[in-house]
Amino acid sequence: PGxxxxxxxxxxxGRAARQPPGLLLAQRRAFSNNKIQVELDxxxxxxxxxxKSPPVNSLSLDFLTEFCISLEKLENDRACRGVILTSAxxxxxxxxxxxxxxxxxxxxxxxxxxxxxxETWLRLYSSNMVTVAAVNASPLDGSSPAGxxxxxxxxxxxIMAENPKFSIGLNxxxxxxVAPFWFKDTFVNVVGHRVAERSLQLGSLHxxxxxxxxxxxxxxxxxDKLKERxxxxxxxxxxxxxxxxxxxxxxxxxxxxxxLVAHRExxxxxxxxxxxxxxxxxxxxTYMEMLKKKKS
Amino acid sequence: PGxxxxxxxxxxxGRAARQPPGLLLAQRRAFSNNKIQVELDxxxxxxxxxxKSPPVNSLSLDFLTEFCISLEKLENDRACRGVILTSAxxxxxxxxxxxxxxxxxxxxxxxxxxxxxxETWLRLYSSNMVTVAAVNASPLDGSSPAGxxxxxxxxxxxIMAENPKFSIGLNxxxxxxVAPFWFKDTFVNVVGHRVAERSLQLGSLHxxxxxxxxxxxxxxxxxDKLKERxxxxxxxxxxxxxxxxxxxxxxxxxxxxxxLVAHRExxxxxxxxxxxxxxxxxxxxTYMEMLKKKKS
Amino acid sequence: PGxxxxxxxxxxxGRAARQPPGLLLAQRRAFSNNKIQVELDxxxxxxxxxxKSPPVNSLSLDFLTEFCISLEKLENDRACRGVILTSAxxxxxxxxxxxxxxxxxxxxxxxxxxxxxxETWLRLYSSNMVTVAAVNASPLDGSSPAGxxxxxxxxxxxIMAENPKFSIGLNxxxxxxVAPFWFKDTFVNVVGHRVAERSLQLGSLHxxxxxxxxxxxxxxxxxDKLKERxxxxxxxxxxxxxxxxxxxxxxxxxxxxxxLVAHRExxxxxxxxxxxxxxxxxxxxTYMEMLKKKKS
Numbered sequence: 101p102g103x104x105x106x107x108x109x110x111x112x113x114g115r116a117a118r119q120p121p122g123l124l125l126a127q128r129r130a131f132s133n134n135k136i137q138v139e140l141d142x143x144x145x146x147x148x149x150x151x152k153s154p155p156v157n158s159l160s161l162d163f164l165t166e167f168c169i170s171l172e173k174l175e176n177d178r179a180c181r182g183v184i185l186t187s188a189x190x191x192x193x194x195x196x197x198x199x200x201x202x203x204x205x206x207x208x209x210x211x212x213x214x215x216x217x218x219e220t221w222l223r224l225y226s227s228n229m230v231t232v233a234a235v236n237a238s239p240l241d242g243s244s245p246a247g248x249x250x251x252x253x254x255x256x257x258x259i260m261a262e263n264p265k266f267s268i269g270l271n272x273x274x275x276x277x278v279a280p281f282w283f284k285d286t287f288v289n290v291v292g293h294r295v296a297e298r299s300l301q302l303g304s305l306h307x308x309x310x311x312x313x314x315x316x317x318x319x320x321x322x323x324d325k326l327k328e329r330x331x332x333x334x335x336x337x338x339x340x341x342x343x344x345x346x347x348x349x350x351x352x353x354x355x356x357x358x359x360l361v362a363h364r365e366x367x368x369x370x371x372x373x374x375x376x377x378x379x380x381x382x383x384x385x386t387y388m389e390m391l392k393k394k395k396s
Numbered sequence: 397p398g399x400x401x402x403x404x405x406x407x408x409x410g411r412a413a414r415q416p417p418g419l420l421l422a423q424r425r426a427f428s429n430n431k432i433q434v435e436l437d438x439x440x441x442x443x444x445x446x447x448k449s450p451p452v453n454s455l456s457l458d459f460l461t462e463f464c465i466s467l468e469k470l471e472n473d474r475a476c477r478g479v480i481l482t483s484a485x486x487x488x489x490x491x492x493x494x495x496x497x498x499x500x501x502x503x504x505x506x507x508x509x510x511x512x513x514x515e516t517w518l519r520l521y522s523s524n525m526v527t528v529a530a531v532n533a534s535p536l537d538g539s540s541p542a543g544x545x546x547x548x549x550x551x552x553x554x555i556m557a558e559n560p561k562f563s564i565g566l567n568x569x570x571x572x573x574v575a576p577f578w579f580k581d582t583f584v585n586v587v588g589h590r591v592a593e594r595s596l597q598l599g600s601l602h603x604x605x606x607x608x609x610x611x612x613x614x615x616x617x618x619x620d621k622l623k624e625r626x627x628x629x630x631x632x633x634x635x636x637x638x639x640x641x642x643x644x645x646x647x648x649x650x651x652x653x654x655x656l657v658a659h660r661e662x663x664x665x666x667x668x669x670x671x672x673x674x675x676x677x678x679x680x681x682t683y684m685e686m687l688k689k690k691k692s
Numbered sequence: 693p694g695x696x697x698x699x700x701x702x703x704x705x706g707r708a709a710r711q712p713p714g715l716l717l718a719q720r721r722a723f724s725n726n727k728i729q730v731e732l733d734x735x736x737x738x739x740x741x742x743x744k745s746p747p748v749n750s751l752s753l754d755f756l757t758e759f760c761i762s763l764e765k766l767e768n769d770r771a772c773r774g775v776i777l778t779s780a781x782x783x784x785x786x787x788x789x790x791x792x793x794x795x796x797x798x799x800x801x802x803x804x805x806x807x808x809x810x811e812t813w814l815r816l817y818s819s820n821m822v823t824v825a826a827v828n829a830s831p832l833d834g835s836s837p838a839g840x841x842x843x844x845x846x847x848x849x850x851i852m853a854e855n856p857k858f859s860i861g862l863n864x865x866x867x868x869x870v871a872p873f874w875f876k877d878t879f880v881n882v883v884g885h886r887v888a889e890r891s892l893q894l895g896s897l898h899x900x901x902x903x904x905x906x907x908x909x910x911x912x913x914x915x916d917k918l919k920e921r922x923x924x925x926x927x928x929x930x931x932x933x934x935x936x937x938x939x940x941x942x943x944x945x946x947x948x949x950x951x952l953v954a955h956r957e958x959x960x961x962x963x964x965x966x967x968x969x970x971x972x973x974x975x976x977x978t979y980m981e982m983l984k985k986k987k988s
Contacts, residue, residue, distance in 0.1 A: 256593075256594070256597065257594065272936065272940075273932055273933070273936045273937055273940055274932065275936075276933040276935065276936045277936055278936050278939045278940055278943065279940070279943075281943060284940075284943055284944070288589075289589040289590060289593075290589070290590045291590070292588060292589075292884060293880075293881040293882070293884075293944070294881060294882045294883070294907055296944070297848075297881075297941070297944045297945075298848070298849070298910075300940045300943075300944065301848065301929070301932070301937050301940050301941055301944075302928070302929065302932060302937075303932060303936075315590055318594075336598070337597070337598065340569055340570065340597070340598060340599060341569075341572040341679070343572065343675075344568065344569045344571075344572045344573055344574050344599075345569055345597050345598075347574045348568075348569055348574055348575070348580075348596045348597050349593070349597055351574065351575075351577060351580055351596075352580070352589070352592070352593045352596065352597075353593075379935075383933070552889075552890070552893065553890065584885075585885040585886060585889075586885070586886045587886070588884060588885075611886055614890075632894070633893070633894065636865055636866065636893070636894060636895060637865075637868045637975070639868065639971075640864065640865045640867075640868045640869055640870050640895075641865055641893050641894075643870045644864075644865055644870055644871070644876075644892045644893050645889070645893055647870065647871075647873060647876055647892075648876070648885070648888070648889045648892065648893075649889075
């Protein structure tokens with residue numbers, strides 16, 4: 101599947117220009133699939149996208165496919181200008197990439213899975229919509245590397261529930277695996293080189309306080325105010341005319357997006373040859389067994 | 397007009413090496429034109445350059461032309477080692493680019509204006525002199541995108557008067573227009589990628605406190621201490637030998653300067669085709685009418 | 693001499709995997725040369741490398757050669773996973789590059805010296821081991837530009853003794869000389885562009901408090917806790933599997949290392965032609981005389 105070309109959306113100058121005030125019928129539209137539930141408020145132009153794949157919103161191939169489809173639907177919907185990403189599962193945003201997709205499968209499966217991971221990031225990082233992550237928890241019992249953190253990093257703004265038990269980070273190194281270059285570049289863009297270098301080498305899961313201090317999340321709010329605050333932040337962003345904001349976002353992110361597009365197949369091959377190593381497979385199996393024991 | 401080649405100034409090793417102590421006659425020299433007033437203190441090697449184009453020091457084509465000429469004069473004057481940029485208009489540093497230059501004019505005019513904007517930045521960002529911005533206010537009633545902020549960003553050091561009513565930022569997005577890539581890169585160099593991305597997308601005008609927190613300005617001082625502090629900061633910078641400092645500055649800034657030099661004509665064409673769009677012209681006219689109403 | 697290829701070390705998955713618990717004999721091994729003393733604790737996999745070239749651990753050609761040899765020994769020793777760099781001279785980490793190597797010598801000598809400086813950085817910045825700098829002082833009476841700061845900047849983590857008399861920085865500009873591009877890039881990676889630009893132009897020596905605030909050092913501790921804390925930090929880093937951590941480090945640093953490797957001879961020629969200038973030689977002699985007077 102190809103990537104949505106940047107700025108492919110019809111030029112939008114704010115909802116007011118598109119929707120005459122007399123036409124405020126049918127203000128809410130909802131759609132959902134097995135793992136994701138979306139509700140679009142047409143009066144504000146804001147969609148709420150909730151991950152609902154219990155127990156921990158693992159980013160399986162199915163989940164990522166549905167995520168891309170939902171995102172594309174909104175991207176092509178002129179009534180939608182912004183999307184809030186959050187979770188319908190209490191205390192869990194997403195545990196990250198689903199390890200079972202990376203363990204004991206065929207080369208073809210690894211390729212398909214990794215292409216879906218790339219596609220998710222390409223669509224989200226290049227989205228013409230305003231994207232706000234409302235992180236209502238984190239990979240505490242994370243069954244995998246923190247793809248959930250990557251989703252948050254790819255949004256325009258990150259709000260996190262202020263719970264001392266929550267944490268967030270790209271913890272790949274803890275599993276003996278390595279984040280791809282575009283995870284790394286996205287991370288460096290958000291927290292800077294020094295912090296990214298240390299955090300990635302240590303596979304750090306940062307507490308909410310620390311995540312806020314290093315800029316990994318932009319704002320902390322009490323758990324019960326999370327969605328309310330996300331809606332308020334979204335309203336600030338939507339006060340701007342869409343077209344100039346979109347061109348500005350493209351200017352900031354295009355170099356990085358282009359780098360993955362140019363090296364996409366190579367990146368897939370790297371992933372396959374790394375993940376297929378017996379030492380890595382063993383390390384992932386050990387990690388999964390550890391998680392199973394923890395639960396029981 | 398061409399750009400001054402980097403490091404074209406005669407090698408200078410500090411005032412002491414050039415001016416025997418017995419020769420301290422005629423210590424102050426002044427020149428001025430319609431919009432800018434310059435006073436050079438030969439004993440310290442410091443020039444004070446004051447914008448005096450009321451009501452808001454709009455960066456018109458005339459202003460930018462005079463600014464470049466003044467800067468070039470100082471650049472070629474061996475008695476001048478540093479320049480402090482400030483305003484002679486109370487409570488206003490500069491309201492930024494003059495919108496009337498971008499509205500309802502010919503293609504040729506747009507080209508000439510944009511070339512002057514580029515030239516101003518190229519000269520200031522590459523200056524061999526120490527450049528300190530003493531921002532005595534900001535585009536509160538800003539009649540345009542914040543070229544005034546760009547001037548401050550292009551200096552070596554930024555001091556701002558601590559007035560809760562003042563603000564500073566690159567607010568292009570609020571007018572429906574987009575900052576060019578070299579505004580963006582200059583901004584990223586100062587505040588980092590995450591902050592720049594959000595600030596540019598929102599067209600934020602930051603309060604003085606926030607501007608200081610994000611590093612957009614280096615230091616806040618009470619309004620009545622602004623020039624005194626600028627002179628003290630300049631003295632610290634001039635305690636260093638010029639040549640090593642100049643080579644270091646070139647090393648830090650050359651990549652970015654080269655990028656605009658290489659894409660200068662393309663950047664002008666981009667500006668012309670963007671600004672000539674009827675939707676953009678309409679947006680600018682609306683903005684100007686809003687400003688007029690505000691004043692009356 | 694060539695550079696160690698990145699990741700040339702045999703794959704290591706932590707000490708546990710390589711050393712059966714029953715074999716804990718001969719836990720400590722030491723070696724030393726004229727200027728550097730190394731002690732490797734085989735039970736933890738951690739080497740303590742102490743500079744002992746009084747009075748100020750000047751980075752002479754001999755010192756740098758011995759430093760590279762010591763580093764290579766550890767790099768090739770499967771029992772060693774991390775190295776702590778510190779000084780055996782009280783209150784002095786390193787005064788930086790030895791000016792006498794740059795003054796009144798032959799072109800051949802300058803070339804040999806500069807190649808050794810490059811080699812030191814290439815080996816340290818690309819090390820597969822975890823590298824922690826325990827900065828027990830700084831170039832207070834620094835007889836030269838702060839190569840000592842560069843050594844700290846090239847480590848994975850920097851801890852500094854909290855003594856109000858200590859300072860740290862790249863003070864080249866104060867001597868009228870210019871840091872090479874790879875000093876600059878290493879510095880930018882740690883403190884960001886704005887801070888690096890100002891600090892390099894001013895040749896700033898930062899107090900410990902300021903060094904911590906700008907991120908030049910990661911942590912401050914009381915002088916008597918310095919090594920204890922370094923050992924504790926090292927243990928945190930060694931809790932991670934080596935292979936993923938090493939690949940991550942390579943991913944973060946490779947672009948910068950490659951840039952010097954590609955321009956190595958050019959960089960040597962630049963150094964020679966700059967340092968051979970009579971004005972620079974004079975400036976260095978003046979600086980050395982000032983230091984001599986200060987001492988007597």
